[in-house]
Amino acid sequence: MTKETIILFDLDGTLIDSTEAILESFAVAFKQFEEEVPEDELIKAQIGHPLDWMFLKLGVEEEKIWDHVAAYKQHYRKISKAKTVLLPSAKEAVERASEFAMLGVVTTKTAEYSIELLEHMGLMDYFDVLIGRENVEHPKPHPEPIYKALERLPHPPEGEIWMIGDTCMDMHAATSAKIKGVAVSCxxxxxxxxxxxxDLLCKNSLEAVTFIAKK
Structure with missing residues (x-):
């Protein structure tokens, strides 16, 4: 298998676990505006969506959403490196994938913070492109983030393109972009x-990469 193959990874829940940082930052944002903090499970159920959508679904009035997003980001940036960890086997998955594929990240997180996190974890050099929330008008499950990533990667028409992600938003984006998707349950x-x-479900990103490598 040559590097005609492209593998795009989601970030949260696929390669990293930043649950603690996310929950803490939501709590800070709600408390800043003297509002009741939603239960952790309600917040976690929305992870993967853009922040503005998450705050809307958690009951924030539309005109106040971007103030909440700003408060969240201000705190998240301070704590994200200390309170984010790589998922088990994630580093091995990226290293293995880089042996036969060009790699990208497609996330609804802010690209700037995502790059900082991956640099901190020693993984950013493996990726040829990273598309975050600020790089697109329509985030996942819309296919635009995948299209944007592919625009920045040279690939022949016959090359296989895969998306690995932990939510149906990732899989719907892959389907809409007419590429192959592998869901991970980690x-x-x-x-x-x-x-x-x-139709394809693996335990983690390493298992997904191993599956792709055998195709």
Whole structure:
């Protein structure tokens, strides 16, 4: 297999676990505006969506959403490196994938912070492109983030293109972009949910990469 193959990774729940940093930053944002902090499970159920969408779904009035987003980001940036960890086997997955594929990250997180996190973890050099929330008008499940990533990667028409992600938003984006998707159950999507949106389900990103390598 040559590097005609492209593998795009989601970030949260696929390669990293930043749950603690996310929950803490949401709590800070709600408290800053003297509002009741939603229960952790309600917040976690929205992870993978853009921040503005998450705050809307958590009951914030539309005109106040971007103030909450700003408060969240201000705190998140301070704590994200200390309170984010690589998921088990994630580093091995990226290293293995880089042996036969060009790699990218497609995330609804802010690209700037995502790059900082991956540099901190010693993984950014493996990726040829990273598309974050500020790089697109329409985030996942829209295919635009995948299209943007592919625009920045040279690939022949016959090259295989894969998306690895932990939510149905990742799988729907892959389907809409007409690329192949592999769901992983190590993140925020349940096996039941993922089984409804993907024919391919692996335990983690390493298992997904190993599967792709054998295709």
């Amino acid at each position: 993140g925020y999507g349940t096996v039941e949910q993922l089984s409804k949106c993907s």
